[in-house]
Amino acid sequence: MQRYDEAFLLEILNKAALFSGLETAVLRAALQHAHTHHFPRQSYFFHQGEAAETFYILLEGRARLTQLTPEGHQVTIRYVGPGDAIGIIVALSNTTYPISTEAITDCTTLAWHANTITKLMEQYPRLAINALKLVAGRFIQLQKQYQELATERVEQRVARALLRLIRQTGKRTESGIIIDMPLSRQDLAEMTGTTLYTVSRILSQWEQQGIIEAGRQQVIIHHPHSLVKIADDLPR
Amino acid sequence: MQRYDEAFLLEILNKAALFSGLETAVLRAALQHAHTHHFPRQSYFFHQGEAAETFYILLEGRARLTQLTPEGHQVTIRYVGPGDAIGIIVALSNTTYPISTEAITDCTTLAWHANTITKLMEQYPRLAINALKLVAGRFIQLQKQYQELATERVEQRVARALLRLIRQTGKRTESGIIIDMPLSRQDLAEMTGTTLYTVSRILSQWEQQGIIEAGRQQVIIHHPHSLVKIADDLPR
DNA sequence: TGGCCAATTTGCGCTGGCGCAAAGACGGCC
DNA sequence: GGCCGTCTTTGCGCCAGCGCAAATTGGCCA
Incomplete structure (x- = not known):
């Protein structure tokens, strides 16, 4: 120390x-x-x-x-x-x-x-x-x-959780905004009241759409704005 | 006034x-x-x-x-x-x-x-x-x-809501403990993050089992202990 | 470099709970 | 006493999300 x-x-x-x-x-x-x-x-x-x-x-x-x-x-x-x-x-x-x-x-x-x-x-x-x-x-x-x-779907809550983490520990790099701490699917599930399976499926889908890049205990966000839209349940 | x-x-x-x-x-x-x-x-x-x-x-x-x-x-x-x-x-x-x-x-x-x-x-x-x-x-x-x-089923949460209301406004009468204020199914739904339909179904079921007596904007609890068991997901 | 372990993905079947719709019940008010 | 509006019940169909299981990936350590 x-x-x-x-x-x-x-x-x-x-x-x-x-x-x-x-x-x-x-x-x-x-x-x-x-x-x-x-x-x-x-x-x-x-x-x-x-x-x-x-x-x-x-x-x-x-x-x-x-x-x-x-x-x-x-x-x-x-x-x-x-x-x-x-x-x-x-x-x-x-x-x-x-x-x-x-x-x-x-x-x-x-x-x-x-x-x-x-x-x-x-x-x-x-x-x-x-x-x-x-x-x-x-x-x-x-x-x-x-x-x-109480009122939103899991997908919206996961989007909000990521946006909150961006605000708290987001680090802008050339490949996108990186959440600067180890963050597993299980961790995100515990933040949003769901299961690691559902989080995994949601992240996979977002990755296919190019919104994020999901690695092992790591998430990089390419289009935070898309997450805002998802969180507010707006059409994309 | x-x-x-x-x-x-x-x-x-x-x-x-x-x-x-x-x-x-x-x-x-x-x-x-x-x-x-x-x-x-x-x-x-x-x-x-x-x-x-x-x-x-x-x-x-x-x-x-x-x-x-x-x-x-x-x-x-x-x-x-x-x-x-x-x-x-x-x-x-x-x-x-x-x-x-x-x-x-x-x-x-x-x-x-x-x-x-x-x-x-x-x-x-x-x-x-x-x-x-x-x-x-x-x-x-x-x-x-x-x-x-985040973790419990609707039925458990409704049971907890009723138990909380008993503590706050419960009034012991000869016919059971009465929640001493107007309380609709919708009100209970808004307390527990569900819908008035689901609350209605749950209360009907409890009424059949003799645990409660549900009236128009009113609930009387006969067996609070059963609600405790339901809340904690214990067998009855 | 290879092996091991934890994290992740994905198929599959299932179910708790949603939400519409229509009928029914209750209570207050004129 | 009857009417009306609100609250409640319940059938029905549906789907979001759960959770098991098995395969796959990736990182780390020896």
């Missing part, structure tokens, strides 16, 4: 939505209670059901938040990247994590004890308000996905 | 999760900026897309939060009752309402301008933290429903 100097960490915190608008002195105080932690690829930050004692801010890497049903079905809630907060929702509730978080690339984090964050919020209302705004934004997003899951 | 005296309103606020733990002086200050507003049955507090300028606490009645898709499908996010807060999520974001709120019985509310609530939160961190806890709880609930929608 690489060491980070305070200046670097302060800059990261400053850009993180949770700490926006707070004076440097406050950030510095927050950093005093934080420690960095590294998670290798495919390790877990925490598992669903464990006591929610730690709050993270992701510095580097990508992670996946998933929920496992009693029947063994896995559902992906969202992917997170640098600057994202993990665990605010449970930081002040003293319960267990409702989801698991898995590092899908090597990850570096800043970690706080949940109590520390609660105290900081009591001390700095701004921090609590930022957290509220953050959770509110995610809530609205989840609400939208809920509605899509 | 009936008038309410301060003592009564203070008592309500005191019981509302949002204001828990705040001193009476603060509640009194909050009340000074509030006004009561009445919504007759089937009228709307606000519509999806309108500027989110008002924040409500429901004093009496029941309301339904719904989202309408571009294709005209309606999705119900949740039902609310006395003491519930409506619009916290957008109170401090200065955007538009992502949902509509409809009074399904006559409703009385306390209403604040969104700015007022924001200012109160800046002044009293406790209020912001309460709000965060509230939204966090709803988030976890929505996440659970999202997972259910």
